[in-house]
Amino acid sequence: MNKDIFNNQLKTMKNYIMFEIKARQNELTPELKAKNRAPIALSMGAPVEPVPDFVKEKTMEYLNIDSLHTYSTPKGEARFLNACATYMKNRFNVEIEPKTQVCSLIGSKEGICHMIKALVNPCENDTILIPAPGYASYSQMIKSSGAVAYGIDLNEKNNFMPDLNEVLNKYKKEGHDVKKIKALIINYPNNPLGCTCTKEYLQHCVDFCNKLGILLISDNAYCDMYYEPEYKPHSALECKGAMDCCIEMYSFSKTYAMTGWRMGWACGNKDAVMMLSRMKSTVDTGIFKVLQYAGADILESPEGEKYTQEQNEKFKNKLKRFTKGLNSLGYNVKMPKATFYLWVEIPKRFKDCVEFANQLLEKSGVVIVPGTAFDERALRYCRLSVVASDNDLDTVIERMRKDGFEY
Numbered sequence: 001m002n003k004d005i006f007n008n009q010l011k012t013m014k015n016y017i018m019f020e021i022k023a024r025q026n027e028l029t030p031e032l033k034a035k036n037r038a039p040i041a042l043s044m045g046a047p048v049e050p051v052p053d054f055v056k057e058k059t060m061e062y063l064n065i066d067s068l069h070t071y072s073t074p075k076g077e078a079r080f081l082n083a084c085a086t087y088m089k090n091r092f093n094v095e096i097e098p099k100t101q102v103c104s105l106i107g108s109k110e111g112i113c114h115m116i117k118a119l120v121n122p123c124e125n126d127t128i129l130i131p132a133p134g135y136a137s138y139s140q141m142i143k144s145s146g147a148v149a150y151g152i153d154l155n156e157k158n159n160f161m162p163d164l165n166e167v168l169n170k171y172k173k174e175g176h177d178v179k180k181i182k183a184l185i186i187n188y189p190n191n192p193l194g195c196t197c198t199k200e201y202l203q204h205c206v207d208f209c210n211k212l213g214i215l216l217i218s219d220n221a222y223c224d225m226y227y228e229p230e231y232k233p234h235s236a237l238e239c240k241g242a243m244d245c246c247i248e249m250y251s252f253s254k255t256y257a258m259t260g261w262r263m264g265w266a267c268g269n270k271d272a273v274m275m276l277s278r279m280k281s282t283v284d285t286g287i288f289k290v291l292q293y294a295g296a297d298i299l300e301s302p303e304g305e306k307y308t309q310e311q312n313e314k315f316k317n318k319l320k321r322f323t324k325g326l327n328s329l330g331y332n333v334k335m336p337k338a339t340f341y342l343w344v345e346i347p348k349r350f351k352d353c354v355e356f357a358n359q360l361l362e363k364s365g366v367v368i369v370p371g372t373a374f375d376e377r378a379l380r381y382c383r384l385s386v387v388a389s390d391n392d393l394d395t396v397i398e399r400m401r402k403d404g405f406e407y
């Protein structure tokens with residue numbers, strides 16, 4: 001077969017990095033086990049805790065209702081959409097109309113990708129602004145849709161909240177056409193940096209998007225994973241004018257350790273929700289109704305809130321313990337304000353983050369992600385997901401000490 005028939009953009013891309021790393025881990029497992037270095041995964045952002053018992057019990061209950069085994073719709077069941085609206089009201093005091101302003105998602109990854117496809121005219125240099133470093137999927141989704149990703153630097157100097165007017169000036173000076181910009185993606189709390197932003201900054205993003213007439217895609221997948229009340233994340237939809245330009249993405253994956261369930265929702269601007277639902281209606285037929293019902297229950301229940309608080313306490317302790325361990329090896333790592341990610345500068349003797357990550361895997365069985373997955377310029381950083389058991393985290397530090405990975 002002529003290989004030219006495939007999508008030009010996709011042909012130049014690799015498989016999503018997390019799956020590549022997982023495949024390499026699997027390949028090396030027998031060898032690593034043989035030398036007492038069985039793999040410990042700090043790669044994917046996937047909590048290993050059990051999902052709330054409440055969700056399991058509700059799922060079993062709904063499984064016995066025959067009418068819940070038929071097709072749903074891509075937009076979602078009324079029961080689910082209502083629960084999303086209730087959550088938005090309880091958590092952020094944001095009023096959402098379930099019928100017109102919410103759409104269910106098969107995980108927020110799916111929602112972001114289809115939102116991008118609903119915006120982009122392929123191969124016309126349509127541009128989406130994304131955080132750099134940022135979630136590795138953004139640039140791949142944009143590229144495979146035939147659009148251009150333009151990275152906005154997040155760093156300590158701009159306190160991880162860059163002035164978007166300055167960004168636009170730079171963009172223009174580089175000779176780009178402002179009319180090509182279709183959307184700005186923001187992600188606070190941020191993967192991989194673990195930083196958050198203020199409500200004032202969210203207002204700045206909303207004002208910027210309204211001024212340019214573009215869509216603000218706010219990826220709020222980590223909004224319930226935070227460690228200090230003063231950094232409790234906001235919704236961009238709390239801001240004045242947000243309903244005119246913003247769609248926000250939510251996920252059950254991290255909050256309730258439900259990564260395998262593939263559940264989330266998008267909410268906000270009516271036109272964006274409608275176009276996303278239309279795009280999805282050509283691709284999927286929604287989430288299994290049983291899961292939607294159980295998901296709705298956890299969003300509305302005190303059990304959900306209790307679980308989240310307990311999880312955050314656990315992750316806070318894990319992060320403290322692991323940060324202390326890494327710093328005892330000479331690294332200079334700070335506790336993140338939110339998420340379970342550590343963004344770690346690698347020792348100078350390694351050529352780059354890929355070499356460091358490869359050696360750490362091959363010698364010590366510790367699986368991490370090179371920083372270049374999140375920003376091609378982040379050659380001196382790696383991301384560590386602090387999702388393993390306390391025992392495994394201690395083992396990682398021990399192995400790094402023994403195997404020559406001190407800073």
Ligand SMILES: Cc1ncc(COP(=O)(O)O)c(C=O)c1O
Binds near residue numbers: 106
């Ligand atoms: C920033 C960010 N957004 C979205 C997702 C996708 O989450 P899911 O599709 O499981 O809802 C992830 C997963 O790691 C993420 O880090």
